[in-house]
Amino acid sequence: MAETRIQSLNRAAILEAGLEVFSRRGFRGATLDQIASAAQLSKPNMLYYFPSKEAIHRELLLGLMDAWLDPMRRIDPEGPALDEMLGYVRRKMALTRHYPRESRLFANEVLQGARHIDDTLGGELKELVDRTAAQMTEWIRAGQLAPVDPHHTIISIWALTQHYADFDVQVRAVLGEDDPLARAERHVDQVFRRLLTPPDARSAGA
Secondary structure: OOOOHHHHHHHHHHHHHHHHHHHHHHHHHOOHHHHHHHHOOOHHHHHHHOOOHHHHHHHHHHHHHHHHHHHHHOOOOOOOHHHHHHHHHHHHHHHHHHOHHHHHHHHHHHHOOOOOOHHHHHHHHHHHHHHHHHHHHHHHHOOOOOOOOHHHHHHHHHHHHHHHHHOHHHHHHHHOOOOOHHHHHHHHHHHHHHHHOOHHHHHHHO
């Protein structure tokens, strides 16, 4: 039987509340009472939709993983190598800007052992990363990218782009800016443009 409108709204409210609580407190620090309060529902009412804290957490993570993998899936093997890789960097920065809570939810899950998504990390994510690294290796051999370690370059892109969401409080405290991402987006593009531009292309542009 299809959900009614109020059921759909309640389910969405619970997931939104769960995202807020989990992203701030992590799975272990979050409680059902906190999530119910944030959703403005009674705890028994909430448990009608999700039987446990883990059920809410898992549904959020499963939805998040698809969004998290999409920027890498969109790398086009037929496109210009540097443009494709920098496009990936920009898409990762866009996730940081628009979905900081989701980034912190993911980071908290990994820090706590990733037991809810270990099958995805070792399965779909690994396969996608290996495929992207193989494509980067082809581009490097063709002289379209600088000779970098493809796997560690991908990890470096994750580290630098997601840091601005996961450590937002630290970044804002150090920079004293309301919107540190404006400069960060330009800086991150510059870092990976210099890293990935083939030496011959650098010389030609000098």
